[in-house]
Amino acid sequence: MPAIEAMPLPPGVTELLLQASTATITMQLLKRGFRGLAINGVRPMNPAAARFAGPAVTLRYIPGREDICQAPKPTDPDSAQRIAIEGTPAGHVLVIGTEREIRAGTLGDILAWRLKMRGIAAVVSDGAMRDAPVMAGIDLPIFAAANAAPASMTNLHPVEVQVPIGCGGVPVFPGDALVGDLDGVVVIPRHLVEEVARDSAEQERMERFVQREVRRGRAIGGLYPPDDATKAQYRDWLQAGEPED
Structure with missing residues:
Protein backbone atom coordinates (compact mmCIF):
# COMPACT_ATOMS: atom_id res chain seq x y z
CA MET A 1 0.00 0.00 0.00
CA PRO A 2 1.52 3.39 -0.94
CA ALA A 3 2.63 5.55 1.97
CA ILE A 4 1.33 9.07 2.49
CA GLU A 5 4.13 11.50 3.22
CA ALA A 6 3.89 13.22 6.59
CA MET A 7 3.61 17.01 6.47
CA PRO A 8 3.90 18.04 10.14
CA LEU A 9 3.30 21.66 11.07
CA PRO A 10 6.33 23.71 12.14
CA PRO A 11 7.50 23.19 15.74
CA GLY A 12 5.22 24.82 18.29
CA VAL A 13 2.49 25.74 15.80
CA THR A 14 0.03 23.01 16.81
CA GLU A 15 0.31 24.05 20.46
CA LEU A 16 -0.39 27.69 19.56
CA LEU A 17 -3.38 26.74 17.41
CA LEU A 18 -4.84 24.70 20.26
CA GLN A 19 -4.76 27.84 22.40
CA ALA A 20 -7.00 29.69 19.94
CA SER A 21 -10.66 29.29 19.12
CA THR A 22 -11.88 28.96 15.56
CA ALA A 23 -13.62 32.31 16.11
CA THR A 24 -10.25 33.93 16.80
CA ILE A 25 -8.59 32.21 13.86
CA THR A 26 -11.29 33.35 11.43
CA MET A 27 -10.73 36.92 12.63
CA GLN A 28 -7.00 36.61 11.96
CA LEU A 29 -7.76 35.24 8.50
CA LEU A 30 -10.19 38.11 7.87
CA LYS A 31 -7.42 40.58 8.69
CA ARG A 32 -5.42 38.93 5.90
CA GLY A 33 -8.30 39.14 3.41
CA PHE A 34 -9.68 35.58 3.74
CA ARG A 35 -13.45 35.46 4.34
CA GLY A 36 -14.40 31.95 3.28
CA LEU A 37 -12.18 29.40 5.02
CA ALA A 38 -14.66 28.13 7.63
CA ILE A 39 -16.01 24.76 6.45
CA ASN A 40 -19.75 25.10 6.05
CA GLY A 41 -22.32 22.77 7.55
CA VAL A 42 -20.23 20.34 9.61
CA ARG A 43 -20.62 19.53 13.28
CA PRO A 44 -18.85 17.21 15.73
CA MET A 45 -20.24 13.72 16.15
CA ASN A 46 -19.03 13.79 19.77
CA PRO A 47 -19.19 17.33 21.19
CA ALA A 48 -16.88 16.26 24.03
CA ALA A 49 -14.18 15.51 21.41
CA ALA A 50 -14.30 18.56 19.15
CA ARG A 51 -10.96 20.31 19.77
CA PHE A 52 -8.15 19.57 17.33
CA ALA A 53 -5.43 21.06 15.15
CA GLY A 54 -3.27 19.42 12.51
CA PRO A 55 -2.19 19.25 8.87
CA ALA A 56 -4.54 17.97 6.17
CA VAL A 57 -4.46 14.68 4.33
CA THR A 58 -7.15 14.77 1.65
CA LEU A 59 -9.49 12.11 0.27
CA ARG A 60 -11.75 12.87 -2.69
CA TYR A 61 -14.98 11.08 -3.50
CA ILE A 62 -17.01 11.39 -6.69
CA PRO A 63 -20.63 10.31 -7.16
CA GLY A 64 -21.00 6.56 -7.27
CA ARG A 65 -22.03 4.50 -10.26
CA GLU A 66 -23.57 1.05 -10.10
CA ASP A 67 -20.99 -0.73 -12.25
CA ILE A 68 -18.03 0.42 -10.11
CA CYS A 69 -19.58 0.70 -6.66
CA GLN A 70 -20.14 -2.81 -5.35
CA ALA A 71 -20.16 -4.39 -1.91
CA PRO A 72 -16.51 -4.84 -0.81
CA LYS A 73 -14.73 -8.20 -1.13
CA PRO A 74 -11.44 -9.36 0.47
CA THR A 75 -9.87 -9.63 -3.00
CA ASP A 76 -10.55 -6.01 -3.94
CA PRO A 77 -7.47 -3.87 -4.70
CA ASP A 78 -6.69 -1.08 -2.28
CA SER A 79 -9.06 1.81 -2.79
CA ALA A 80 -8.31 5.48 -2.17
CA GLN A 81 -10.40 5.18 0.99
CA ARG A 82 -8.33 2.27 2.33
CA ILE A 83 -5.09 4.07 1.45
CA ALA A 84 -6.30 7.07 3.43
CA ILE A 85 -7.37 4.96 6.41
CA GLU A 86 -4.13 3.01 6.60
CA GLY A 87 -1.78 5.73 5.36
CA THR A 88 -2.78 8.99 7.02
CA PRO A 89 0.11 9.81 9.37
CA ALA A 90 -0.47 10.18 13.09
CA GLY A 91 -1.26 13.73 14.12
CA HIS A 92 -2.75 14.59 10.72
CA VAL A 93 -6.37 15.42 9.86
CA LEU A 94 -8.17 13.28 7.29
CA VAL A 95 -10.28 15.72 5.24
CA ILE A 96 -12.89 14.17 2.97
CA GLY A 97 -14.58 15.94 0.08
CA THR A 98 -17.83 14.34 -1.12
CA GLU A 99 -19.44 17.18 -3.08
CA ARG A 100 -21.72 17.42 0.00
CA GLU A 101 -23.28 14.01 -0.64
CA ILE A 102 -25.22 13.03 2.50
CA ARG A 103 -27.23 10.02 1.26
CA ALA A 104 -24.44 7.63 2.32
CA GLY A 105 -21.86 7.63 5.08
CA THR A 106 -18.26 8.40 4.21
CA LEU A 107 -17.01 6.32 7.17
CA GLY A 108 -18.45 4.03 9.81
CA ASP A 109 -17.48 3.09 13.33
CA ILE A 110 -14.87 0.42 12.47
CA LEU A 111 -12.89 2.74 10.21
CA ALA A 112 -13.22 5.53 12.77
CA TRP A 113 -11.82 3.27 15.47
CA ARG A 114 -8.96 2.32 13.17
CA LEU A 115 -8.10 5.99 12.69
CA LYS A 116 -8.34 6.56 16.43
CA MET A 117 -5.95 3.71 17.16
CA ARG A 118 -3.52 4.99 14.54
CA GLY A 119 -3.27 8.37 16.27
CA ILE A 120 -5.06 10.53 13.71
CA ALA A 121 -5.84 14.04 14.98
CA ALA A 122 -9.33 14.32 13.46
CA VAL A 123 -11.65 13.49 10.57
CA VAL A 124 -13.61 16.15 8.69
CA SER A 125 -16.14 15.31 5.98
CA ASP A 126 -18.68 17.48 4.19
CA GLY A 127 -20.73 14.32 3.75
CA ALA A 128 -22.44 12.04 6.23
CA MET A 129 -21.22 9.46 8.75
CA ARG A 130 -22.66 6.06 9.64
CA ASP A 131 -23.04 4.43 13.07
CA ALA A 132 -23.80 7.71 14.81
CA PRO A 133 -24.43 6.20 18.30
CA VAL A 134 -20.96 4.63 18.33
CA MET A 135 -19.29 7.66 16.74
CA ALA A 136 -20.73 9.82 19.52
CA GLY A 137 -18.72 7.85 22.07
CA ILE A 138 -15.34 7.79 20.30
CA ASP A 139 -12.74 10.15 21.75
CA LEU A 140 -11.73 11.37 18.31
CA PRO A 141 -12.83 14.62 16.69
CA ILE A 142 -15.10 13.56 13.81
CA PHE A 143 -16.96 16.32 11.97
CA ALA A 144 -19.64 15.64 9.38
CA ALA A 145 -22.67 17.26 7.79
CA ALA A 146 -25.24 14.55 8.61
CA ASN A 147 -25.87 10.99 9.71
CA ALA A 148 -26.74 8.28 7.19
CA ALA A 149 -27.32 4.55 7.37
CA PRO A 150 -26.17 3.44 3.85
CA ALA A 151 -22.52 2.58 3.26
CA SER A 152 -20.34 4.88 1.16
CA MET A 153 -20.44 2.69 -1.96
CA THR A 154 -24.20 3.25 -2.16
CA ASN A 155 -23.66 6.74 -3.58
CA LEU A 156 -19.93 7.52 -3.42
CA HIS A 157 -16.73 6.35 -5.08
CA PRO A 158 -13.28 7.16 -3.57
CA VAL A 159 -10.89 8.23 -6.30
CA GLU A 160 -7.84 10.12 -4.98
CA VAL A 161 -5.78 10.98 -1.95
CA GLN A 162 -3.51 13.97 -1.43
CA VAL A 163 -5.00 16.20 -4.10
CA PRO A 164 -6.71 19.58 -3.68
CA ILE A 165 -10.36 19.06 -2.73
CA GLY A 166 -13.42 21.07 -1.83
CA CYS A 167 -14.84 20.40 1.62
CA GLY A 168 -17.94 22.28 2.67
CA GLY A 169 -17.29 24.97 0.10
CA VAL A 170 -13.66 25.51 1.14
CA PRO A 171 -10.58 24.56 -0.90
CA VAL A 172 -8.26 22.28 1.08
CA PHE A 173 -4.74 21.48 -0.10
CA PRO A 174 -2.61 18.69 1.38
CA GLY A 175 -0.63 20.14 4.28
CA ASP A 176 -3.01 23.03 5.01
CA ALA A 177 -3.74 23.38 8.72
CA LEU A 178 -7.20 22.64 10.09
CA VAL A 179 -8.48 23.66 13.51
CA GLY A 180 -11.77 22.53 15.03
CA ASP A 181 -13.89 23.22 18.08
CA LEU A 182 -17.58 23.44 18.94
CA ASP A 183 -18.02 26.40 16.57
CA GLY A 184 -16.84 24.36 13.58
CA VAL A 185 -13.72 23.83 11.47
CA VAL A 186 -11.48 26.40 9.81
CA VAL A 187 -8.74 25.92 7.20
CA ILE A 188 -5.47 27.89 7.32
CA PRO A 189 -3.39 28.02 4.13
CA ARG A 190 -0.06 26.35 4.79
CA HIS A 191 2.05 29.40 4.00
CA LEU A 192 0.17 31.47 6.60
CA VAL A 193 0.00 28.98 9.43
CA GLU A 194 2.92 30.22 11.54
CA GLU A 195 1.86 33.87 11.58
Whole structure:
Protein backbone atom coordinates (compact mmCIF):
# COMPACT_ATOMS: atom_id res chain seq x y z
CA MET A 1 0.00 0.00 0.00
CA PRO A 2 1.52 3.39 -0.94
CA ALA A 3 2.63 5.55 1.97
CA ILE A 4 1.33 9.07 2.49
CA GLU A 5 4.13 11.50 3.22
CA ALA A 6 3.89 13.22 6.59
CA MET A 7 3.61 17.01 6.47
CA PRO A 8 3.90 18.04 10.14
CA LEU A 9 3.30 21.66 11.07
CA PRO A 10 6.33 23.71 12.14
CA PRO A 11 7.50 23.19 15.74
CA GLY A 12 5.22 24.82 18.29
CA VAL A 13 2.49 25.74 15.80
CA THR A 14 0.03 23.01 16.81
CA GLU A 15 0.31 24.05 20.46
CA LEU A 16 -0.39 27.69 19.56
CA LEU A 17 -3.38 26.74 17.41
CA LEU A 18 -4.84 24.70 20.26
CA GLN A 19 -4.76 27.84 22.40
CA ALA A 20 -7.00 29.69 19.94
CA SER A 21 -10.66 29.29 19.12
CA THR A 22 -11.88 28.96 15.56
CA ALA A 23 -13.62 32.31 16.11
CA THR A 24 -10.25 33.93 16.80
CA ILE A 25 -8.59 32.21 13.86
CA THR A 26 -11.29 33.35 11.43
CA MET A 27 -10.73 36.92 12.63
CA GLN A 28 -7.00 36.61 11.96
CA LEU A 29 -7.76 35.24 8.50
CA LEU A 30 -10.19 38.11 7.87
CA LYS A 31 -7.42 40.58 8.69
CA ARG A 32 -5.42 38.93 5.90
CA GLY A 33 -8.30 39.14 3.41
CA PHE A 34 -9.68 35.58 3.74
CA ARG A 35 -13.45 35.46 4.34
CA GLY A 36 -14.40 31.95 3.28
CA LEU A 37 -12.18 29.40 5.02
CA ALA A 38 -14.66 28.13 7.63
CA ILE A 39 -16.01 24.76 6.45
CA ASN A 40 -19.75 25.10 6.05
CA GLY A 41 -22.32 22.77 7.55
CA VAL A 42 -20.23 20.34 9.61
CA ARG A 43 -20.62 19.53 13.28
CA PRO A 44 -18.85 17.21 15.73
CA MET A 45 -20.24 13.72 16.15
CA ASN A 46 -19.03 13.79 19.77
CA PRO A 47 -19.19 17.33 21.19
CA ALA A 48 -16.88 16.26 24.03
CA ALA A 49 -14.18 15.51 21.41
CA ALA A 50 -14.30 18.56 19.15
CA ARG A 51 -10.96 20.31 19.77
CA PHE A 52 -8.15 19.57 17.33
CA ALA A 53 -5.43 21.06 15.15
CA GLY A 54 -3.27 19.42 12.51
CA PRO A 55 -2.19 19.25 8.87
CA ALA A 56 -4.54 17.97 6.17
CA VAL A 57 -4.46 14.68 4.33
CA THR A 58 -7.15 14.77 1.65
CA LEU A 59 -9.49 12.11 0.27
CA ARG A 60 -11.75 12.87 -2.69
CA TYR A 61 -14.98 11.08 -3.50
CA ILE A 62 -17.01 11.39 -6.69
CA PRO A 63 -20.63 10.31 -7.16
CA GLY A 64 -21.00 6.56 -7.27
CA ARG A 65 -22.03 4.50 -10.26
CA GLU A 66 -23.57 1.05 -10.10
CA ASP A 67 -20.99 -0.73 -12.25
CA ILE A 68 -18.03 0.42 -10.11
CA CYS A 69 -19.58 0.70 -6.66
CA GLN A 70 -20.14 -2.81 -5.35
CA ALA A 71 -20.16 -4.39 -1.91
CA PRO A 72 -16.51 -4.84 -0.81
CA LYS A 73 -14.73 -8.20 -1.13
CA PRO A 74 -11.44 -9.36 0.47
CA THR A 75 -9.87 -9.63 -3.00
CA ASP A 76 -10.55 -6.01 -3.94
CA PRO A 77 -7.47 -3.87 -4.70
CA ASP A 78 -6.69 -1.08 -2.28
CA SER A 79 -9.06 1.81 -2.79
CA ALA A 80 -8.31 5.48 -2.17
CA GLN A 81 -10.40 5.18 0.99
CA ARG A 82 -8.33 2.27 2.33
CA ILE A 83 -5.09 4.07 1.45
CA ALA A 84 -6.30 7.07 3.43
CA ILE A 85 -7.37 4.96 6.41
CA GLU A 86 -4.13 3.01 6.60
CA GLY A 87 -1.78 5.73 5.36
CA THR A 88 -2.78 8.99 7.02
CA PRO A 89 0.11 9.81 9.37
CA ALA A 90 -0.47 10.18 13.09
CA GLY A 91 -1.26 13.73 14.12
CA HIS A 92 -2.75 14.59 10.72
CA VAL A 93 -6.37 15.42 9.86
CA LEU A 94 -8.17 13.28 7.29
CA VAL A 95 -10.28 15.72 5.24
CA ILE A 96 -12.89 14.17 2.97
CA GLY A 97 -14.58 15.94 0.08
CA THR A 98 -17.83 14.34 -1.12
CA GLU A 99 -19.44 17.18 -3.08
CA ARG A 100 -21.72 17.42 0.00
CA GLU A 101 -23.28 14.01 -0.64
CA ILE A 102 -25.22 13.03 2.50
CA ARG A 103 -27.23 10.02 1.26
CA ALA A 104 -24.44 7.63 2.32
CA GLY A 105 -21.86 7.63 5.08
CA THR A 106 -18.26 8.40 4.21
CA LEU A 107 -17.01 6.32 7.17
CA GLY A 108 -18.45 4.03 9.81
CA ASP A 109 -17.48 3.09 13.33
CA ILE A 110 -14.87 0.42 12.47
CA LEU A 111 -12.89 2.74 10.21
CA ALA A 112 -13.22 5.53 12.77
CA TRP A 113 -11.82 3.27 15.47
CA ARG A 114 -8.96 2.32 13.17
CA LEU A 115 -8.10 5.99 12.69
CA LYS A 116 -8.34 6.56 16.43
CA MET A 117 -5.95 3.71 17.16
CA ARG A 118 -3.52 4.99 14.54
CA GLY A 119 -3.27 8.37 16.27
CA ILE A 120 -5.06 10.53 13.71
CA ALA A 121 -5.84 14.04 14.98
CA ALA A 122 -9.33 14.32 13.46
CA VAL A 123 -11.65 13.49 10.57
CA VAL A 124 -13.61 16.15 8.69
CA SER A 125 -16.14 15.31 5.98
CA ASP A 126 -18.68 17.48 4.19
CA GLY A 127 -20.73 14.32 3.75
CA ALA A 128 -22.44 12.04 6.23
CA MET A 129 -21.22 9.46 8.75
CA ARG A 130 -22.66 6.06 9.64
CA ASP A 131 -23.04 4.43 13.07
CA ALA A 132 -23.80 7.71 14.81
CA PRO A 133 -24.43 6.20 18.30
CA VAL A 134 -20.96 4.63 18.33
CA MET A 135 -19.29 7.66 16.74
CA ALA A 136 -20.73 9.82 19.52
CA GLY A 137 -18.72 7.85 22.07
CA ILE A 138 -15.34 7.79 20.30
CA ASP A 139 -12.74 10.15 21.75
CA LEU A 140 -11.73 11.37 18.31
CA PRO A 141 -12.83 14.62 16.69
CA ILE A 142 -15.10 13.56 13.81
CA PHE A 143 -16.96 16.32 11.97
CA ALA A 144 -19.64 15.64 9.38
CA ALA A 145 -22.67 17.26 7.79
CA ALA A 146 -25.24 14.55 8.61
CA ASN A 147 -25.87 10.99 9.71
CA ALA A 148 -26.74 8.28 7.19
CA ALA A 149 -27.32 4.55 7.37
CA PRO A 150 -26.17 3.44 3.85
CA ALA A 151 -22.52 2.58 3.26
CA SER A 152 -20.34 4.88 1.16
CA MET A 153 -20.44 2.69 -1.96
CA THR A 154 -24.20 3.25 -2.16
CA ASN A 155 -23.66 6.74 -3.58
CA LEU A 156 -19.93 7.52 -3.42
CA HIS A 157 -16.73 6.35 -5.08
CA PRO A 158 -13.28 7.16 -3.57
CA VAL A 159 -10.89 8.23 -6.30
CA GLU A 160 -7.84 10.12 -4.98
CA VAL A 161 -5.78 10.98 -1.95
CA GLN A 162 -3.51 13.97 -1.43
CA VAL A 163 -5.00 16.20 -4.10
CA PRO A 164 -6.71 19.58 -3.68
CA ILE A 165 -10.36 19.06 -2.73
CA GLY A 166 -13.42 21.07 -1.83
CA CYS A 167 -14.84 20.40 1.62
CA GLY A 168 -17.94 22.28 2.67
CA GLY A 169 -17.29 24.97 0.10
CA VAL A 170 -13.66 25.51 1.14
CA PRO A 171 -10.58 24.56 -0.90
CA VAL A 172 -8.26 22.28 1.08
CA PHE A 173 -4.74 21.48 -0.10
CA PRO A 174 -2.61 18.69 1.38
CA GLY A 175 -0.63 20.14 4.28
CA ASP A 176 -3.01 23.03 5.01
CA ALA A 177 -3.74 23.38 8.72
CA LEU A 178 -7.20 22.64 10.09
CA VAL A 179 -8.48 23.66 13.51
CA GLY A 180 -11.77 22.53 15.03
CA ASP A 181 -13.89 23.22 18.08
CA LEU A 182 -17.58 23.44 18.94
CA ASP A 183 -18.02 26.40 16.57
CA GLY A 184 -16.84 24.36 13.58
CA VAL A 185 -13.72 23.83 11.47
CA VAL A 186 -11.48 26.40 9.81
CA VAL A 187 -8.74 25.92 7.20
CA ILE A 188 -5.47 27.89 7.32
CA PRO A 189 -3.39 28.02 4.13
CA ARG A 190 -0.06 26.35 4.79
CA HIS A 191 2.05 29.40 4.00
CA LEU A 192 0.17 31.47 6.60
CA VAL A 193 0.00 28.98 9.43
CA GLU A 194 2.92 30.22 11.54
CA GLU A 195 1.86 33.87 11.58
CA VAL A 196 -1.83 33.03 12.06
CA ALA A 197 -0.98 30.72 14.97
CA ARG A 198 1.22 33.36 16.60
CA ASP A 199 -1.25 36.21 16.19
CA SER A 200 -4.24 34.05 17.20
CA ALA A 201 -2.55 33.13 20.48
CA GLU A 202 -1.81 36.80 21.11
CA GLN A 203 -5.41 37.76 20.33
CA GLU A 204 -6.61 35.18 22.85
CA ARG A 205 -4.41 36.77 25.53
CA MET A 206 -5.69 40.24 24.71
CA GLU A 207 -9.28 39.04 24.79
CA ARG A 208 -8.79 37.47 28.22
CA PHE A 209 -7.81 40.95 29.42
CA VAL A 210 -10.80 42.52 27.65
CA GLN A 211 -13.18 39.97 29.18
CA ARG A 212 -11.71 40.72 32.62
CA GLU A 213 -12.37 44.42 32.14
CA VAL A 214 -15.93 43.81 30.92
CA ARG A 215 -16.65 41.60 33.95
CA ARG A 216 -15.45 44.47 36.11
CA GLY A 217 -18.12 46.71 34.56
CA ARG A 218 -16.13 48.59 31.95
CA ALA A 219 -17.86 49.79 28.76
CA ILE A 220 -16.55 48.59 25.43
CA GLY A 221 -15.70 52.02 23.99
CA GLY A 222 -11.91 52.13 23.60
CA LEU A 223 -11.72 48.62 25.02
CA TYR A 224 -13.05 46.46 22.20
CA PRO A 225 -11.31 47.07 19.88
CA PRO A 226 -8.57 48.41 22.14
CA ASP A 227 -7.24 51.93 21.80
CA ASP A 228 -3.70 52.97 22.74
CA ALA A 229 -4.59 53.49 26.41
CA THR A 230 -6.10 50.03 26.65
CA LYS A 231 -3.07 48.51 24.94
CA ALA A 232 -0.84 50.14 27.55
CA GLN A 233 -3.04 48.73 30.33
CA TYR A 234 -2.84 45.34 28.64
CA ARG A 235 0.96 45.45 28.66
CA ASP A 236 0.89 46.30 32.37
CA TRP A 237 -1.46 43.36 32.95
CA LEU A 238 0.93 41.02 31.17
CA GLN A 239 3.86 42.25 33.25
CA ALA A 240 1.78 41.66 36.39
CA GLY A 241 1.35 37.99 35.44
CA GLU A 242 -2.15 38.19 33.90
CA PRO A 243 -4.13 38.43 37.17
CA GLU A 244 -7.77 37.42 37.02
CA ASP A 245 -9.03 40.17 39.35
